Amino acid sequence: MRGKLILVVGLATGYVLGSRAGRPRYEQIKAGADKVWNLAPVQQVAGAVKEFAGQRVDTVQLKAGNATKKAVRSLLHLDDTPAKSTSPAKKKSTSGAKSSADKTSTAKMNPATPAPATAATDTDE
Template structure:
């Protein structure tokens, strides 16, 4: 509840300050932000981060899936079945990564 109150207060302060600054100042800030975002250095970093996320997304999804299976297996008493599925999921993920690496090297 405290976080919501602080968020709403922040919105109110931002609104008041924004209305006092006026549209002209907003346009100046937006122009500077646009130039910053469009600069080659920033876009290079954006591309780097996008590539990193694209490469790591399958690993994160696999990790999350395995963790959920372990928790469910422990909660339901089916841990050994979950472990077998986890091993199969790891093998499938490794195959997907190898295929993705091969397709990237072919391009």
């Protein structure tokens, strides 16, 4: 809350000072900023940042997409694990073999079991 208050006060102060300084002062500040932006060292750093971001864009898109899907599934309560049943009939199995849903949920809960391979993998770099 304190950070938001400081932001609002800062914006209001900037607005008041900017409006009192007028258009000529704005143009002067803008011209100075353009001179700094066009300096060779600034452009070198900007180019390096742009190149780095271009190399990482695919990874960032993949991670952002996965995080978004996970968040939406969580919000909509669409988890992959089946809901626990309170019915005693569902708890007991008529045969000794586990169903495919039971195998899947057991595999997800057991960290020693390797996860099945997927088309898109999440890699940390």
